[in-house]
Amino acid sequence: MPSEQVDFAVIGGGPAGAAAALTLRRHAPQKRVVLLEAGRHEKPKPGEILPAVAQGLLRQLDVWTPFAAEAFVRSRAVVSAWSDEAPDERHSMFSAQGAGWQLDRARFDRLLVRSARAAGTEVRIGSAVRSAVREGRAWRLDLADGEIRASAVIWATGRNWRLARSFGAKLRVHSHLVAYTRFFDRAPGDCRMVIEARPEGWWYSADLPDRCRVVSCLTDPDLGSELRQSKHWYRALAATRFIAPLVPPDAHETAKLVKSAGTATVDRAAGERWVAAGDTLFTADPLSSRGIVHALRSGILAAYAASDMIDGRDELARKRYAMIAAQGFADYVPALAARYAAAARWDTAFWNRRRPQLEDRAANHAVRAFSSEVGTGSRQENASNQNHRARF
Numbered sequence: 001m002p003s004e005q006v007d008f009a010v011i012g013g014g015p016a017g018a019a020a021a022l023t024l025r026r027h028a029p030q031k032r033v034v035l036l037e038a039g040r041h042e043k044p045k046p047g048e049i050l051p052a053v054a055q056g057l058l059r060q061l062d063v064w065t066p067f068a069a070e071a072f073v074r075s076r077a078v079v080s081a082w083s084d085e086a087p088d089e090r091h092s093m094f095s096a097q098g099a100g101w102q103l104d105r106a107r108f109d110r111l112l113v114r115s116a117r118a119a120g121t122e123v124r125i126g127s128a129v130r131s132a133v134r135e136g137r138a139w140r141l142d143l144a145d146g147e148i149r150a151s152a153v154i155w156a157t158g159r160n161w162r163l164a165r166s167f168g169a170k171l172r173v174h175s176h177l178v179a180y181t182r183f184f185d186r187a188p189g190d191c192r193m194v195i196e197a198r199p200e201g202w203w204y205s206a207d208l209p210d211r212c213r214v215v216s217c218l219t220d221p222d223l224g225s226e227l228r229q230s231k232h233w234y235r236a237l238a239a240t241r242f243i244a245p246l247v248p249p250d251a252h253e254t255a256k257l258v259k260s261a262g263t264a265t266v267d268r269a270a271g272e273r274w275v276a277a278g279d280t281l282f283t284a285d286p287l288s289s290r291g292i293v294h295a296l297r298s299g300i301l302a303a304y305a306a307s308d309m310i311d312g313r314d315e316l317a318r319k320r321y322a323m324i325a326a327q328g329f330a331d332y333v334p335a336l337a338a339r340y341a342a343a344a345r346w347d348t349a350f351w352n353r354r355r356p357q358l359e360d361r362a363a364n365h366a367v368r369a370f371s372s373e374v375g376t377g378s379r380q381e382n383a384s385n386q387n388h389r390a391r392f
């Protein structure tokens with residue numbers, strides 16, 4: 001089997017992995033960086049709303065010009081029927097940051113990987129990493145067609161945590177949620193994103209490029225399993241007040257997806273010459289709309305941490321990165337719990353699990369996330385955390 005030696009291997013070519021590779025190439029241009037992506041960025045992917053705040057990160061990554069040239073749909077307004085039946089409409093013109101974007105996610109991901117390649121990253125598409133083994137001072141990554149030895153690794157495989165054991169990390173699932181998503185080939189073209197709370201969970205829909213539309217229902221896995229079947233999904237859609245009219249009668253369904261969408265973290269943000277980034281580090285509920293921004297930001301920070309590691313500042317890099325990750329999670333958890341509590345107006349299983357008193361439990365969780373690195377939390381707390389499967 002051929003074996004190659006590189007300085008940095010980035011596993012996963014989503015926004016986190018691409019941001020890490022772009023940053024490594026700018027920060028350490030003399031180092032060899034390889035990006036390994038299992039898929040081909042061809043299939044439809046959920047995660048379409050890019051908040052306006054992403055502009056600064058895209059500029060920092062030097063991809064703003066090609067991004068702007070893609071002319072994704074500008075997100076002009078968000079309509080939400082959330083805390084009561086009357087919809088609340090917020091226009092981007094009243095936001096200091098302006099309008100965000102509604103993306104074709106596969107196209108956006110391809111753009112980032114293309115930019116990473118143009119910046120000097122060696123990109124291997126269709127190259128899944130099967131396992132990672134620590135050998136001396138390097139990581140050996142096993143691929144279908146060979147192996148790679150890397151001085152440091154950025155682990156950015158999204159919600160695929162199969163490599164957790166290789167890195168000695170454990171997954172902590174904080175809340176369960178599943179998205180039942182369908183894409184359509186027609187859209188009203190009004191550039192608004194619509195969110196509607198319903199007894200079974202909540203729905204969102206947005207215009208996408210090429211006049212397509214995404215419609216998704218998010219609920220708990222034990223409550224929504226029948227939504228896998230078209231007849232149940234369309235019946236539930238018909239009962240919505242604001243989402244159903246967004247699917248024109250002549251629209252055809254072009255794809256459907258079922259994806260887990262709850263909150264999860266790994267118990268260690270970084271370890272011996274490895275750093276987790278994006279969803280792998282901390283995967284957010286889509287209600288927060290922060291997944292892509294978090295992926296880009298953590299990819300950038302992970303690149304600096306990995307770079308510090310191979311420059312001999314391992315412990316400092318690990319601690320600093322873990323503290324930033326813990327702070328991000330501590331900000332997210334109570335904000336999300338409050339957002340759910342604001343819509344808890346039905347006496348149904350989905351909303352009863354998200355009642356306001358759960359905010360306290362949520363805040364507790366936030367304090368304990370990544371506690372093994374940042375040094376808070378007792379051993380007993382950490383052990384109970386690893387086994388815990390709480391909802392908030």
Ligand SMILES: Cc1cc2nc3c(=O)[nH]c(=O)nc-3n(C[C@H](O)[C@H](O)[C@H](O)COP(=O)(O)OP(=O)(O)OC[C@H]3O[C@@H](n4cnc5c(N)ncnc54)[C@H](O)[C@@H]3O)c2cc1C
Nearest residue numbers: 012014015016038047049129157158179278279291292295
């Ligand atoms: C229903 C739903 C709606 C969402 N809506 C939004 C939204 O509106 N706005 C928003 O900002 N976020 C949203 N998100 C979240 C957003 O999609 C993610 O946070 C974002 O994609 C994370 O980027 P990432 O790079 O960490 O992971 P990913 O985008 O998942 O990329 C990981 C990559 O790693 C590759 N990979 C996996 N395993 C391996 C392996 N072993 N070897 C090599 N490669 C591998 C995968 O093929 C993939 O390309 C949503 C998520 C869901 C589920």
